[in-house]
Amino acid sequence: MIDQSDNVIKLNSINRRVFILAAAKVIILGGIISRLFFLQVKENKKYLTLSDKNRIREWKLPPIRGDFKDFFGNTIAGNFEAYQLHLIPEQVENFRYTINRIKNILELSDNQFKRIIKKQKEIKPWETLIIADNLNWENFSKINNNLYDLNGVKPIISISRNYPYKENYTHILGYVSQANENDILSNEIVKEKFVQGLKVGKIGLEKTFENDLIGSNSIERYEVNAYGRRISQLAYQQGDKGKSIKLTVDTEVQKLANKLLADKSGSICVIDIFTGHVIAMQSSPSFDPNAFVFGISQDEWQLIRNDPMKPLVNKSISGNYSPGSTIKPIVALSALENDIINPKFTINCKGHKHPLELYGQTYHCWKKEGHGYVDMREAMKQSCDSYFYEVARRLGVDKLSETAKQFGLGAKVFDGLFSNEKNGLVPSTFWKKNALGSNWLLGETIITGIGQGYIQTTPIQLCLMTAQIANGGYKLYPKLLVENTKDEKKDKFVPLVKNPKNIKFIQDAIFSSTNEIRGTSYRSRIDNPKYQFAGKTGTAQVKRITERDRELDLKTSEIPYEERDHALYVAFGPYKNPRYAISILIEHGGSGGKVAAPLANTLFKKIIDRHEIRKNYETNKYLDI
Amino acid sequence: MYLHSRLENKGNFFRKIKDLDFILLVSILLLGFISLATMYSTDGGEILFHTKSHFSKFIIFTLLMLLISFLNIRFWFSIGYFGYVIVIGMLIWTINFGITVSGSQRWIDLYFINIQPSELMKVFIILCLAKFFHRKRLENINSFYSVIISLIIIFLPMGLVIIQPDLGTSILISISGIIVLWFAGLNHKYFFYSLLITVISLPFVISFLKPYQKIRVLTFLNPDRDPLGAGYQIIQSKIAVGSGGLFGKGYLKGTQSYLEFLPEKHTDFIFTLFSEEFGFVGSVFLLILYALIIYRTIKIGAISRSYFAKLFCYSFGASMFVFIVINMSMVLGLLPIVGSPLPIMSYGGSSMLATMIGFGIVMSAKIHSQQSIA
Numbered sequence: 001m002i003d004q005s006d007n008v009i010k011l012n013s014i015n016r017r018v019f020i021l022a023a024a025k026v027i028i029l030g031g032i033i034s035r036l037f038f039l040q041v042k043e044n045k046k047y048l049t050l051s052d053k054n055r056i057r058e059w060k061l062p063p064i065r066g067d068f069k070d071f072f073g074n075t076i077a078g079n080f081e082a083y084q085l086h087l088i089p090e091q092v093e094n095f096r097y098t099i100n101r102i103k104n105i106l107e108l109s110d111n112q113f114k115r116i117i118k119k120q121k122e123i124k125p126w127e128t129l130i131i132a133d134n135l136n137w138e139n140f141s142k143i144n145n146n147l148y149d150l151n152g153v154k155p156i157i158s159i160s161r162n163y164p165y166k167e168n169y170t171h172i173l174g175y176v177s178q179a180n181e182n183d184i185l186s187n188e189i190v191k192e193k194f195v196q197g198l199k200v201g202k203i204g205l206e207k208t209f210e211n212d213l214i215g216s217n218s219i220e221r222y223e224v225n226a227y228g229r230r231i232s233q234l235a236y237q238q239g240d241k242g243k244s245i246k247l248t249v250d251t252e253v254q255k256l257a258n259k260l261l262a263d264k265s266g267s268i269c270v271i272d273i274f275t276g277h278v279i280a281m282q283s284s285p286s287f288d289p290n291a292f293v294f295g296i297s298q299d300e301w302q303l304i305r306n307d308p309m310k311p312l313v314n315k316s317i318s319g320n321y322s323p324g325s326t327i328k329p330i331v332a333l334s335a336l337e338n339d340i341i342n343p344k345f346t347i348n349c350k351g352h353k354h355p356l357e358l359y360g361q362t363y364h365c366w367k368k369e370g371h372g373y374v375d376m377r378e379a380m381k382q383s384c385d386s387y388f389y390e391v392a393r394r395l396g397v398d399k400l401s402e403t404a405k406q407f408g409l410g411a412k413v414f415d416g417l418f419s420n421e422k423n424g425l426v427p428s429t430f431w432k433k434n435a436l437g438s439n440w441l442l443g444e445t446i447i448t449g450i451g452q453g454y455i456q457t458t459p460i461q462l463c464l465m466t467a468q469i470a471n472g473g474y475k476l477y478p479k480l481l482v483e484n485t486k487d488e489k490k491d492k493f494v495p496l497v498k499n500p501k502n503i504k505f506i507q508d509a510i511f512s513s514t515n516e517i518r519g520t521s522y523r524s525r526i527d528n529p530k531y532q533f534a535g536k537t538g539t540a541q542v543k544r545i546t547e548r549d550r551e552l553d554l555k556t557s558e559i560p561y562e563e564r565d566h567a568l569y570v571a572f573g574p575y576k577n578p579r580y581a582i583s584i585l586i587e588h589g590g591s592g593g594k595v596a597a598p599l600a601n602t603l604f605k606k607i608i609d610r611h612e613i614r615k616n617y618e619t620n621k622y623l624d625i
Numbered sequence: 626m627y628l629h630s631r632l633e634n635k636g637n638f639f640r641k642i643k644d645l646d647f648i649l650l651v652s653i654l655l656l657g658f659i660s661l662a663t664m665y666s667t668d669g670g671e672i673l674f675h676t677k678s679h680f681s682k683f684i685i686f687t688l689l690m691l692l693i694s695f696l697n698i699r700f701w702f703s704i705g706y707f708g709y710v711i712v713i714g715m716l717i718w719t720i721n722f723g724i725t726v727s728g729s730q731r732w733i734d735l736y737f738i739n740i741q742p743s744e745l746m747k748v749f750i751i752l753c754l755a756k757f758f759h760r761k762r763l764e765n766i767n768s769f770y771s772v773i774i775s776l777i778i779i780f781l782p783m784g785l786v787i788i789q790p791d792l793g794t795s796i797l798i799s800i801s802g803i804i805v806l807w808f809a810g811l812n813h814k815y816f817f818y819s820l821l822i823t824v825i826s827l828p829f830v831i832s833f834l835k836p837y838q839k840i841r842v843l844t845f846l847n848p849d850r851d852p853l854g855a856g857y858q859i860i861q862s863k864i865a866v867g868s869g870g871l872f873g874k875g876y877l878k879g880t881q882s883y884l885e886f887l888p889e890k891h892t893d894f895i896f897t898l899f900s901e902e903f904g905f906v907g908s909v910f911l912l913i914l915y916a917l918i919i920y921r922t923i924k925i926g927a928i929s930r931s932y933f934a935k936l937f938c939y940s941f942g943a944s945m946f947v948f949i950v951i952n953m954s955m956v957l958g959l960l961p962i963v964g965s966p967l968p969i970m971s972y973g974g975s976s977m978l979a980t981m982i983g984f985g986i987v988m989s990a991k992i993h994s995q996q997s998i999a
Contacts, residue, residue, distance in 0.1 A: 006762055006763055007932065009763050010763050010810065010932060011932070011935075013763065013810040014808050014809075014810065014932075014935060014936065014939065015927075017807060017808055017810070018808070018923065018926070018927075018939050021807070021808075021939075021943055022923070025919075025943075025946050028946075028950055029912065029916060029950075032912065032950060032953050032954065032957070033909060033912060035954075035957050035959060036866070036900070036905055036908050036909065036957065037905060039863060039866050039867040039957060040866060040867060040869050040870055040871065040900070040904060040905040040908070041870070041871055041905055043867050044867060044868070044869075044870045044871070046867065047863065047864050047865075047866070047867025047868040048867070048868045048870065050864045050867070050868065051864050051865070051867075051868035051880060051881055052868075054861075054864065054880075054881065054884070054886050055880045055881075055884050055886070223880070223884065224884065225884040225885045225886075226884060226885040226886045227885070231884065
């Protein structure tokens with residue numbers, strides 16, 4: 001059918017085409033190989049990176065927070081091992097059974113139980129479900145005893161914040177709690193280090209030094225599959241613990257301050273008058289910051305929030321109070337510095353029957369019978385209001401405010417250390433014009449002279465003021481942190497007064513107030529020269545005293561709590577060789593002499609006993625170096 | 626006489642064994658071994674379902690290939706049309722009674738095995754067309770009648786497969802057919818014009834594609850437009866291949882597949898897995914192995930006396946080449962994703978069956994190379 005010649009032509013044709021196609025095949029094969037070369041050799045690095053990005057995932061762990069230490073190196077905010085209970089739902093054979101079993105063992109309430117169930121539904125089955133974040137030892141061991149029955153349940157020991165001195169340092173340190181959205185958005189470092197369960201400082205130094213304290217995350221690197229399930233751990237990178245911060249405070253003094261203020265609302269501040277170290281600063285009532293670490297319950301929170309004594313307010317730095325008579329040393333000093341009067345200047349205080357009258361207003365001395373003829377020393381000793389009305393009248397508010405500001409009133413003491421620190425207020429004619437838009441009245445000068453009216457101070461400012469009087473009138477910068485760096489400006493002794501004699505005189509006048517008969521705090525004195533201190537009482541009115549009140553002359557306990565006077569006391573000691581200044585404030589405590597001054601007695605004994613230890617600790621430390 | 630015939634037959638049998646193309650056989654066995662090893666890797670280094678099934682299929686189909694190769698090439702010539710008609714019948718059966726898997730009706734249930742007739746068609750269309758052109762005189766090849774008949778032979782199965790729907794396989798079937806036309810000596814201008822028409826009509830064709838097919842084309846043009854959706858396969862495949870590097874990540878250490886980033890790793894993307902674990906060197910070796918197999922196939926074509934055997938071997942070799950290139954180009958991101966298995970390597974019985982039948986016929990052509998067909 002097919003003849004030979006046709007077959008030959010046909011074969012020629014097919015052979016030619018085979019050749020053409022073979023050539024094409026070689027070219028295409030070359031193309032495939034060059035593509036392979038491009039992907040596998042040339043671009044290898046890029047794809048290797050992409051492949052690693054696919055398979056490797058990192059998990060950050062919460063960083064370990066730095067400690068706070070007191071001056072002697074005691075940890076006042078540290079970390080402890082919290083017993084936690086974790087569960088990975090997919091590793092549990094029968095979730096319902098297990099969770100009910102746990103419920104019975106831990107005696108969980110229905111509410112807690114519901115919350116756990118809700119959480120479980122939100123997470124992926126291979127993610128960790130935290131059933132309890134802070135178990136007590138008893139429950140933790142109960143779980144451990146029942147582990148044979150609880151497949152997939154993991155008892156875990158994790159690191160968490162702990163405040164061993166509980167309420168003693170709450171106001172200085174603040175507290176940490178679960179980071180919320182606001183914390184993350186307002187702090188870049190927190191944002192970067194955030195992981196579920198990260199706790200950040202909410203207030204106080206914990207918040208201020210967040211960036212130093214936070215530390216760095218430990219990182220776990222896992223190989224994961226396409227569905228995000230962890231296959232194996234590749235690496236573990238230990239993070240660094242946050243920086244530890246050493247404070248100047250002395251826990252013994254702080255504890256005593258807390259004890260002295262028990263059941264009272266108020267503040268105690270203690271400052272070293274030469275170094276500016278804050279030895280103690282306590283605000284009362286306080287609360288246990290440990291409660292916040294794992295989230296405080298709504299009931300407890302309401303209890304703290306609604307307490308009329310305001311435990312949440314750090315009264316030492318955010319409480320604005322009229323200084324009352326504790327301002328008198330400044331008034332006297334200002335008058336002496338400005339040569340308005342000399343110490344010999346005398347007035348006759350005639351008591352309530354003959355008060356000072358000015359433009360129809362009457363200005364009473366606190367003493368019904370009057371003090372009679374008093375000079376400056378005597379007036380300071382007995383805290384005669386009439387005398388200081390007259391001095392203030394002659395001095396004028398502007399000169400007074402200048403001296404007061406020099407001595408640290410009306411400005412923040414810890415520059416930027418606390419977000420909640422208040423300025424206080426030292427009024428002047430200029431201030432009133434600006435702020436209130438009206439002219440200054442002479443009557444306002446007169447009451448400013450006894451620390452009433454517009455003038456507002458915080459307890460730490462009063463303490464600083466006293467310290468600067470006690471150290472001979474030199475500028476002092478209070479510190480809470482022990483820093484090794486030298487600050488030229490802050491270490492230089494800058495005198496605040498023109499004539500050192502004036503300071504000497506004021507110191508002596510304050511001494512008389514405590515250590516001489518008829519002095520306002522005579523009963524609280526210590527005769528032993530080692531502990532002997534000098535102090536000025538203050539009683540700040542919270543409301544205007546009416547004629548009727550004056551007639552009734554009620555005892556403190558008979559007046560409603562909110563209307564009682566604030567009791568104040570500022571002091572320094574030991575008198576011979578002053579080293580420490582204190583300020584005490586008892587809100588609505590009544591008379592400064594009766595309520596505040598007696599605390600100073602106990603306090604000074606402690607402070608001065610501790611002084612030796614503190615001094616030795618410091619020299620030993622230097623010797624070690 | 627009878628005894629003599631028996632003895633002669635016996636001698637015939639041993640001669641046939643001696644005439645086997647051992648290079649081709651060994652290459653195929655080596656490829657089968659590589660494919661089993663790779664399958665073992667896709668199962669995560671355990672002998673699981675895919676490995677077991679692939680192993681048994683490979684053994685059975687290799688024996689089948691040997692059986693086929695001992696049958697006279699004349700037998701294959703004689704069933705050329707019949708085989709084609711049977712497969713067409715199976716395709717029609719598929720449309721009516723086929724098993725539907727993920728939206729397309731491709732398989733028929735033969736109780737002991739599920740078979741995909743469209744894969745078989747890749748071989749039987751070559752067989753059919755080779756027989757058709759074997760009888761044609763050269764001057765008749767370009768006649769209107771023979772062109773029309775051959776186009777019908779190509780378009781009929783293509784249409785039947787498209788409606789399954791399975792665009793990829795139907796294209797591969799038509800490519801197999803067109804290759805036969807090329808070798809048969811159809812005028813170059815037909816190829817040129819039809820290519821031109823295809824290119825021009827491409828935009829219109831695309832507009833008729835199903836949405837998922839359109840997405841595949843768009844994804845091919847820019848895989849990053851939907852990296853977690855449609856572009857996921859191709860991106861992950863490129864990452865796997867690229868991260869393999871020169872020598873690969875090592876056997877059973879391909880993270881992309883082991884951690885399940887790689888989709889379809891048993892079937893269409895098996896080369897990706899191989900390439901990830903054995904790198905550029907391994908991939909080139911695999912390519913050389915394929916090239917050797919194709920070279921042997923063409924060589925057998927060259928030594929065959931009959932035109933039918935020549936045409937079949939050349940066409941089958943060329944279509945194997947095209948299937949390999951299309952699969953590799955696809956996983957290397959050079960072509961859009963179309964379902965096209967890598968011959969022998971990929972998991973899938975029908976594809977392997979078709980390939981082994983093809984190689985069986987090729988080997989039969991080798992053994993009976995001196996046989997002429999009237």
